[in-house]
Amino acid sequence: MISLTDTELQTVMAAAAPLQPHQRSQFLRDVAAELARHPEIGAGLIGRVVREVQREHLNPSRLHHHGVSKFGW
Template identity: 55%
Template sequence: MISLSDDEMSAVIDAARPIPSRDRSDFVREVVAELAKYPEIGPGIIGRVVAKIQRAHLNPPSLRVEPRLRW
């Protein structure tokens, strides 16, 4: 079990906001499991772990624009 300060927990919760609601609990569980591997936890470790796991959970919309066919 790990213990996070209010600020650290807020950082994790803030990082979960852009993730679809159905996947947020999995995201938080993965972050906590990864953080448990470190002997000391601070803002830097939390930021790196959150960014890594967030990339795996985010599925941003494609911004690619398909060319129109002209007839």
């Protein structure tokens, strides 16, 4: 279990905002899983983790399923 301050939680939630609503739960789970790997959590670590995880979730290649885009191409 991880514990965040209000400010740290606001940082995570602000990073989730640009994602599509259906992507946010997985984003939050991924951030929590990565943060749980570290014995100490602070603003610097949170900033780095949310940037890395957000980049993964905003990557257009994640929109492709089985070699076909969401548009059927």
